Amino acid sequence: MRTPSIDLHVHSNFSDGKLTPAELAAFAARRNVVALAVTDHDTMAGWEEKEEACRAHGVECVVGVELSCELDGREAHILSLFADPRSPCVERINELSGSRFSRMEKMLERLERLGIRIGMDDLPVAADGVYGRPHLARALVEKGIVKNVSEAFGRYLYDGGPVHIDKTRLTAAEGIAIAKNLGGVAVLAHPGVSDLISRLDEFIAMGLDGLEVYYPKHGGEMIARLLAFCRDRNLLVSGGSDFHSPDDGPGIGATRTPVDVLEPIRRLASERKK
Numbered sequence: 001m002r003t004p005s006i007d008l009h010v011h012s013n014f015s016d017g018k019l020t021p022a023e024l025a026a027f028a029a030r031r032n033v034v035a036l037a038v039t040d041h042d043t044m045a046g047w048e049e050k051e052e053a054c055r056a057h058g059v060e061c062v063v064g065v066e067l068s069c070e071l072d073g074r075e076a077h078i079l080s081l082f083a084d085p086r087s088p089c090v091e092r093i094n095e096l097s098g099s100r101f102s103r104m105e106k107m108l109e110r111l112e113r114l115g116i117r118i119g120m121d122d123l124p125v126a127a128d129g130v131y132g133r134p135h136l137a138r139a140l141v142e143k144g145i146v147k148n149v150s151e152a153f154g155r156y157l158y159d160g161g162p163v164h165i166d167k168t169r170l171t172a173a174e175g176i177a178i179a180k181n182l183g184g185v186a187v188l189a190h191p192g193v194s195d196l197i198s199r200l201d202e203f204i205a206m207g208l209d210g211l212e213v214y215y216p217k218h219g220g221e222m223i224a225r226l227l228a229f230c231r232d233r234n235l236l237v238s239g240g241s242d243f244h245s246p247d248d249g250p251g252i253g254a255t256r257t258p259v260d261v262l263e264p265i266r267r268l269a270s271e272r273k274k
C-alpha cells in the first residue's frame with residue numbers, strides 16, 4: 001500500500017478531463033489518495049456528483065475550481081480550494097464557461113478554413129458544455145488528422161497557433177478575489193512551469209493564499225525553492241497532479257503531496273466562511 005497522500009488538482013469530464021468523477025474517485029482510492037479536489041476549468045458544475053463519488057470511495061472531497069486568469073497577457077491559473085458552490089460568485093464563473101462554447105465554434109470555423117471539417121457533434125461530450133482545446137485535439141485524433149493530442153497542439157492548437165483563439169479570462173486580481181469570495185483558498189497553480197515565477201510577489205500583493213508546490217513538472221530543486229518561498233512569505237503549500245487522462249502524464253497522486261498540507265488549507269477556508 002502506498003503512503004497516504006492528497007491530490008488537490010485534477011480534471012474530470014465536466015471540463016477537459018477524460019474520466020467521470022466516479023472513475024477519478026476510484027483511481028484516487030486505488031492510489032491511497034485520501035483527499036481529492038476535482039478542480040475543473042472555469043466551472044463548479046458537477047460538485048454534487050464529485051462529492052458523492054468521493055464519499056462512495058472513502059476519499060475526502062475538496063470542492064474546487066481552476067479559474068482561467070491572466071497577468072499582462074500571460075496565462076495564470078488560480079485554484080479555489082474548499083469553494084462554496086452555492087456562493088453568488090458562481091455566476092461570474094458561469095460567464096467564463098459559457099464563453100467557452102462560442103470560442104469552440106470559432107475554433108471549428110478556423111479549422112474549416114484549413115479544409116478540416118469538425119462539427120460540435122464530433123467533439124467528445126463535455127458534461128457541462130465547458131469545452132477546451134483538448135476536446136478538439138481528441139476529435140482531430142479520432143478523425144485521423146493527427147496521430148495524437150500532442151501533434152494536434154503542435155500543429156494547430158498551440159498558443160497563437162492557426163486554430164487557437166483566446167478564451168475569456170479574469171485578471172489575476174479578479175481571479176484571486178473570486179477564489180476567496182467563494183469561501184475558498186486561492187492557490188496559484190503550477191507556478192514553476194508558467195513564466196510567472198518572477199512575479200510571485202505581485203500575486204501575493206493581490207491577496208494570494210498559497211502556491212501549488214507539488215506538481216509533476218516541478219523537479220526537486222523547484223519544490224525546495226517554492227517551499228522556502230512559501231515559508232518566507234507565509235504562504236500555504238498545496239499540491240496536485242493536474243491529471244486529465246490515463247492516456248497522458250502521470251496519474252492521480254503522482255506528486256505524493258503530503259497529507260499534512262491539507263489541514264492549514266482547510267482551516268483558512270473554514271475561517272473565511274464564518
Ligand code: AMP
Nearest residue numbers: 016041131132133134149150153167244
Ligand atoms: P484551453 O483551456 O481550452 O485553452 O486549453 C488548455 C488546456 O489544454 C490545458 O489545460 C491542458 O489541459 C491542455 N494543453 C495545453 N497545451 C497542451 C499540449 N501541448 N499538449 C496537450 N495538452 C495541452
Ligand code: FE
Nearest residue numbers: 011016041244
Ligand atoms: Fe486542462
Ligand code: FE
Nearest residue numbers: 066077189190
Ligand atoms: Fe492549469
Ligand code: ZN
Nearest residue numbers: 009011066242
Ligand atoms: Zn489544471
